[in-house]
Amino acid sequence: MRILSCLLSLLLVSCANITNTKIAAEPSVSRILVVNTNNSVERYQVAQKAFMETLKGGNISTLDLEKDNHPVDTLQDVLNEQSYDAIYCIGAKALGSIDYIDPDTPVIFSSVLNWRRFSSQPNYYGVASEIAPEAQLTWFKYFFPETKKIGVIYSANNQKLIHHVINSVDNLSMQVIAEKINSQDQLAIKVKELLPKVDALWLISDPIVLASTSNAKRLFESATSQNIPIFAYNSFFVEMGAALSISADLPTTGRQAAMIVRKVIKNTVKQGDSVQFPAGSNISLNLKKVRTYKMMLNESALDSVNEIVDE
Amino acid sequence: MHTLPRCLLTVAFLFLSFVGLPSGAYSEEITTIYFYNPEINTTRSVILKSTFDQYLKEKGNYRFQPVNSREIFEGLISNDHKATFVMSSWHFQQLKNKALPLVTALRGIKNKDDTYRKILVSKLSGITPEAMTIATSGTVEYSRSILSSIYPNHSPDSLSKLNILIVPKDIDALMAVGFDLADAALTTKLSLEKLSTLYKNQHQQLNILGESLPLKRLVVIHHQEKTETIDVLKQMKQSKKGQQGLHMLGLDDWQTISTAQTKDRRSQK
Numbered sequence: 001m002r003i004l005s006c007l008l009s010l011l012l013v014s015c016a017n018i019t020n021t022k023i024a025a026e027p028s029v030s031r032i033l034v035v036n037t038n039n040s041v042e043r044y045q046v047a048q049k050a051f052m053e054t055l056k057g058g059n060i061s062t063l064d065l066e067k068d069n070h071p072v073d074t075l076q077d078v079l080n081e082q083s084y085d086a087i088y089c090i091g092a093k094a095l096g097s098i099d100y101i102d103p104d105t106p107v108i109f110s111s112v113l114n115w116r117r118f119s120s121q122p123n124y125y126g127v128a129s130e131i132a133p134e135a136q137l138t139w140f141k142y143f144f145p146e147t148k149k150i151g152v153i154y155s156a157n158n159q160k161l162i163h164h165v166i167n168s169v170d171n172l173s174m175q176v177i178a179e180k181i182n183s184q185d186q187l188a189i190k191v192k193e194l195l196p197k198v199d200a201l202w203l204i205s206d207p208i209v210l211a212s213t214s215n216a217k218r219l220f221e222s223a224t225s226q227n228i229p230i231f232a233y234n235s236f237f238v239e240m241g242a243a244l245s246i247s248a249d250l251p252t253t254g255r256q257a258a259m260i261v262r263k264v265i266k267n268t269v270k271q272g273d274s275v276q277f278p279a280g281s282n283i284s285l286n287l288k289k290v291r292t293y294k295m296m297l298n299e300s301a302l303d304s305v306n307e308i309v310d311e
Numbered sequence: 312m313h314t315l316p317r318c319l320l321t322v323a324f325l326f327l328s329f330v331g332l333p334s335g336a337y338s339e340e341i342t343t344i345y346f347y348n349p350e351i352n353t354t355r356s357v358i359l360k361s362t363f364d365q366y367l368k369e370k371g372n373y374r375f376q377p378v379n380s381r382e383i384f385e386g387l388i389s390n391d392h393k394a395t396f397v398m399s400s401w402h403f404q405q406l407k408n409k410a411l412p413l414v415t416a417l418r419g420i421k422n423k424d425d426t427y428r429k430i431l432v433s434k435l436s437g438i439t440p441e442a443m444t445i446a447t448s449g450t451v452e453y454s455r456s457i458l459s460s461i462y463p464n465h466s467p468d469s470l471s472k473l474n475i476l477i478v479p480k481d482i483d484a485l486m487a488v489g490f491d492l493a494d495a496a497l498t499t500k501l502s503l504e505k506l507s508t509l510y511k512n513q514h515q516q517l518n519i520l521g522e523s524l525p526l527k528r529l530v531v532i533h534h535q536e537k538t539e540t541i542d543v544l545k546q547m548k549q550s551k552k553g554q555q556g557l558h559m560l561g562l563d564d565w566q567t568i569s570t571a572q573t574k575d576r577r578s579q580k
Contacts, residue, residue: 281479300558303560
């Protein structure tokens with residue numbers, strides 16, 4: 001019976017899309033499992049590639065969950081088959097599946113939108129999906145030194161973040177004017193109240209403010225009608241009409257995850273450092289909007305831009 | 312409009328980067344200006360190409376082609392005698408052993424200076440590089456080379472074990488230190504000054520641990536004594552699109568390197 005069970009286990013593991021980059025490793029070399037939500041999605045693929053390059057020569061197995069309808073079962077089989085020193089999860093499906101199993105192995109994650117849920121979970125480490133809010137504001141000031149009053153609409157989910165930003169923004173000689181909403185219904189009225197008071201509107205990742213595409217569209221329409229530029233956290237919004245977006249550079253995110261893995265294995269992670277903000281930025285600039293709103297652009301900042309929209 | 316052609320540009324860029332065909336293979340009339348710079352991150356290749364091509368198309372049959380592999384770029388220098396090359400002076404110095412018949416025509420300048428210095432900054436003081444995670448926007452090889460000039464007493468072996476976190480931009484490296492994502496940043500004085508104008512507290516917290524020797528800015532080279540492409544590059548400052556291209560490279564103009572200067576420098580080496 002035990003032999004049959006072993007054979008079945010081996011069969012299941014071989015069916016899973018698992019790949020080893022270095023098979024014959026010394027016993028002292030740490031074993032790392034990379035679980036990718038969908039390796040055919042560019043943003044996940046890029047993070048994995050940068051991670052693997054940073055830990056080149058390590059004993060790394062990869063598992064792609066793209067077509068896996070039973071990822072928890074697959075992962076459980078993989079973990080039963082071999083023990084790992086660290087597991088790197090890319091994307092929500094990978095992290096959610098591992099979280100369900102809750103292994104003793106340290107888990108490192110990236111490319112997960114609801115990363116805050118895992119930020120205080122023991123044995124979980126990772127890279128947040130957005131650039132640190134203060135860093136975003138620093139970039140805003142770098143590109144548009146004359147833009148001093150930044151408006152932001154947020155819900156209770158981002159209360160802590162906004163409180164922190166308001167306390168630290170003095171260092172940038174900027175003013176953040178924040179309006180809180182408790183439900184989507186309040187969005188239109190709060191936007192109307194906020195826009196006349198600010199030089200630009202800052203979009204943050206907020207599940208109430210951006211609960212739907214129509215919310216986002218209405219927000220853009222209101223801002224456009226009052227000639228107020230929008231600064232955003234993702235380049236997607238530049239195509240919707242934002243003047244500037246500061247998002248995470250994905251290869252850097254993968255490299256940071258690899259460095260966290262090294263620290264976790266060496267047990268040198270500092271207290272309170274379980275989740276890092278991305279260290280690399282990807283910047284999109286909409287020059288058409290810059291001209292439309294007659295914004296004063298720091299031309300020297302162009303050496304930091306990744307994408308220019310100008311039609 | 313850059314949004315739609317972005318995919319096309321990416322595909323074209325990757326294809327050209329990997330295939331590395333000489334410019335003459337596409338069309339005899341198009342002159343290619345190849346670009347490779349290990350001092351900066353390559354993630355901006357698509358925007359560099361589109362910005363330069365917008366300027367160059369007004370000047371004639373020229374195209375700008377960033378290359379993301381040192382080997383491919385060096386192969387192009389050896390084989391494509393009709394092309395012009397924009398490259399790092401640090402990299403160019405390393406090619407001197409190959410005895411290629413290259414002419415250095417232009418050098419990039421910023422604030423009228425054709426040199427800059429790299430500095431290592433940290434919130435910590437009295438820390439050795441081995442114990443640090445160092446954020447840098449250059450390649451690992453380039454960053455190690457600069458660190459060896461900052462720490463001349465450290466063995467190449469000890470510097471090869473450094474924890475280096477590659478980030479896209481100098482200011483990213485500085486902010487990584489400011490927000491405790493790295494222990495130190497290998498950056499330029501200019502970037503540190505930029506940050507100080509933006510964020511008072513961060514600059515006050517940062518100590519300069521070491522400084523490199525002066526480094527020359529980008530250089531433009533070609534094989535023959537031809538002036539057309541060089542003239543096109545020299546005129547960049549005179550148009551808005553040209554200025555945008557210069558700013559993308561962190562420059563504000565090109566200065567001419569006379570043949571006499573080049574020969575003098577070679578004989579000094």
